[in-house]
Amino acid sequence: MTSTVGLIPNWFPPNRENYDLIVSVWKWFPVAASLQWIIPWYGMGKTSVTSRLNLPGRVGWLLMEAPGFLTLLYHMRTLPSQAGVEDLPWQNKVLAGLFVIHYSYRAILYPFLQPSMSPLHILIFLAGLSFQLLNGLCIGAHLAAYGPVTAPPGRRPPSSPLASPCSTSASWPTTTTTTSCARSAARAAPARARAARDGGDAGSNANSKGVDKHYEMPQAGLFKVVLYPHYLVEWVEWFGFWMAAGWGCVPARCFLLNEVAAMLPRAVRGKRWYVEKFGEEAVGRRWAVIPGVW
């Protein structure tokens, strides 16, 4: 039995045995996420409701998402020396860097780039926070100590094929930002118009449930084909990450599969929401998230 010191000895960062245990539990996350197919309640975004247990949308999102990359950074910093790793290969550092770039945007910039974000229920917050902590721990511990930590002769400098999936991973945040911003702009304009008309601030209009909302039928770019292209490109991004980490990287594979399990039911239900709100004609032939499939 190995041991580690840290915020929670042997668990955070985990020793080898506890890491294996956590990863084997993490593989079962899709079973829990699948409950969304039968439980319609989701206290966030379009289905956000008024509740005393709500957190403000932007701050709630930031506090929910940021612990993921902070956990990964913590493991990259504390675990190698405890596991006897003297010099981490640059490939591991690049992968950790890509993860941090994605979440620096997603956790910190993204919520404040949105014209508004609906309140977040504490249960959704806690579920998202657990996801982030477990995911950051598994990927961080794999990259810092328990995955391949010596540069094998087969691994080549950045001009190698490895660079391709890596750069794909790096490019997707840009794509995601663009898609999100295109829709945000669509939302900001009417919100501003309403605010000017009502003499208030943009985003200050509340619906009958007291939650700030104004939704448009998204029209920009990929939204013409699918209603949740930002989910789709996120999956492609983490597929690229898994490819770059190596097909044997179980935490990277879990990350992709767990994301799909968590987001697919949301996108499918989201399409039904668009049909109910805007009508079948407005939604037209658009898919929920995967063109030609769903």
Ligand SMILES: NC(=O)c1ccc[n+]([C@@H]2O[C@H](COP(=O)([O-])OP(=O)(O)OC[C@H]3O[C@@H](n4cnc5c(N)ncnc54)[C@H](OP(=O)(O)O)[C@@H]3O)[C@@H](O)[C@H]2O)c1
């Ligand atoms: N949800 C997940 O489980 C999950 C998991 C991993 C990663 N992500 C990523 O995190 C990002 C956000 O996810 P999300 O589930 O919150 O996405 P979302 O439901 O599409 O909402 C994203 C933002 O756009 C606004 N919005 C949504 N539909 C709109 C419309 N028709 N017109 C105008 N504005 C609209 C939302 O406002 P409101 O808040 O008021 O609805 C929110 O500010 C995505 O890029 C996704 O890939 C999500």
